[in-house]
Structure formats: structure tokens, C-alpha cells
């Protein structure tokens with residue numbers, strides 16, 4: 041990443057397959073020998089600017105920096121920052137440039153990446169931007185696939201749920217289409233279909249994808265199913281949310297005819313879309329997936345700081 045002069049990370053579109061694989065190599069080295077990296081960021085500070093709630097992204101970035109020997113600072117909601125007094129995101133980023141060496145920003149507004157590019161001299165990483173993208177989630181999703189299947193090429197993957205508002209989906213699709221012979225199955229209610237701009241990118245990349253409302257049309261063919269929550273907070277009309285919230289629910293019965301090596305991923309948090317009884321089945325990988333976020337975020341911090 042640093043080697044390609046990408047200073048900030050707001051989209052997976054700009055990462056090459058080689059960038060991604062290099063990141064995975066480093067994440068694997070860290071995962072295998074975390075002690076070797078326990079002081080490499082001594083004296084460095086990570087700023088966490090979270091304008092929207094988070095458990096995994098914020099805490100795993102904190103864990104990542106602490107495990108690298110660095111320190112952390114930040115806020116956990118816009119309420120705790122001077123955004124409540126009307127301060128712009130540009131000025132907030134300018135300020136954190138004085139206080140930290142690298143920062144993570146989660147924000148509801150699209151276009152934060154452009155602002156970061158204009159005003160920041162320290163690397164800024166997206167911790168999730170509006171309904172647009174969540175690049176570090178996609179990288180840890182891919183890393184989980186890589187660990188599971190050794191090779192991401194040739195996989196047949198289903199995406200289930202809220203494909204319109206889920207920001208992890210575009211980031212993961214933009215990464216997956218860099219790989220060879222990927223089959224993509226987009227499974228959602230009609231009103232939560234993937235957005236046109238994302239579908240255009242699939243078309244431009246000549247991706248092999250199918251759109252359906254029926255999970256059982258494809259489930260038996262899949263290597264992995266990426267389940268997402270219906271994103272309540274993005275709905276303008278709560279009645280629409282109520283109508284759609286139970287569109288899909290994965291239970292042990294749902295999975296009776298899946299492939300033996302099949303796995304279920306979910307960026308989490310989950311609400312009702314995966315029954316708790318699925319957690320103990322051999323197919324569930326969503327908790328390991330979240331754990332992989334620490335290794336990927338440690339690797340990313342090192343790449344963007346140029347510390348290897």
C-alpha cells in the first residue's frame with residue numbers, strides 16, 4: 041500500500057490483488073508471531089474518530105495498535121466531539137493530524153475520503169463511510185476466505201440480506217472482482233438490491249453474477265454465504281424496515297443440503313438473520329472472522345505507517 045503511494049484507505053477499488061495479497065502475507069506473519077511485532081509502533085499514536093457507533097472496528101483497531109506497542113486516543117460518537125458545536129469533519133481531521141500519527145474515521149457522510157486527501161498529512165483509514173464502503177471489513181473478510189480455502193480464486197459466494205445499504209458489500213465485491221473465476225450470487229428482497237453504481241462496476245469488470253430473491257436457488261452451489269443484517273438505521277421509513285426485517289433467517293434447517301466445506305460469514309453485528317443455534321455448527325466462521333480483523337488491522341497500520 042505505502043509502496044503504491046496510497047496514503048489513505050477509503051476504498052478497496054484502488055487496491056490491486058498484489059496489494060491485498062501482500063497485506064495478507066504480513067497479517068499471517070503477525071498472526072503466527074505476534075510477539076515479534078509487540079514494540080514496532082512504540083511512540084506512535086492511533087486516533088479513532090468514530091462519528092457512528094461501533095464495537096468491532098473501533099475495538100479491533102485499538103487492540104491492533106496496542107498490540108503493536110503504540111497508544112490510542114479518540115472519541116466514540118459525534119456527541120463526544122466538537123462536531124456537536126458545528127465543527128467540520130475537515131477541521132476535526134486537521135486537529136487529529138497534530139495529535140496522532142495515523143487515524144481511523146467512521147462517518148455517516150459519503151466523501152470523507154476526498155476531504156482526508158485534501159487536508160491530512162497523516163494516513164487516514166475508513167472505519168466505514170455512510171452506505172458507501174467499509175474497506176477494512178472487506179480485507180478481513182477476504183483474509184478469512186483465504187485462510188479457509190487457501191485460494192480466493194474460483195470461489196462461489198452468496199451475499200444475502202441488505203445489499204443496498206450494507207457498506208461492507210461494495211468493498212468486498214470491489215476486492216473479489218480482482219480475483220479469477222469468482223461467481224457472485226446477490227440474494228436480497230427487490231427493494232434492497234445492490235445499488236446501480238456497484239452493479240455497474242461488476243458489469244465493467246465482466247463479473248459472473250446472478251441476482252435473485254431466493255436463497256435456495258443457489259445455496260447448495262455456494263462455497264461461502266456472506267450474510268448481512270437489514271440496516272435499520274439507514275431506512276427513511278420505519279414501516280419499510282418492519283416489512284423487510286425478517287426477509288431471511290438462517291437456521292440449522294436452512295443448511296441441510298450445503299456443501300461439506302461451506303462456510304457462513306457475517307460482518308456482525310447480527311440481529312435475527314442467523315439463529316444462535318447456527319453458531320455451534322461447523323459452518324459458522326463469523327466470530328473467527330471478527331478475530332481476523334485484529335491481524336489485518338495490525339498489518340494495515342504497519343503498511344500505512346511504512347513500518348515493516
Ligand code: CP
Nearest residue numbers: 094095096097307308
Ligand atoms: N463489522 C462492523 O463494522 O462492526 P462494528 O459496527 O461493531 O464496528
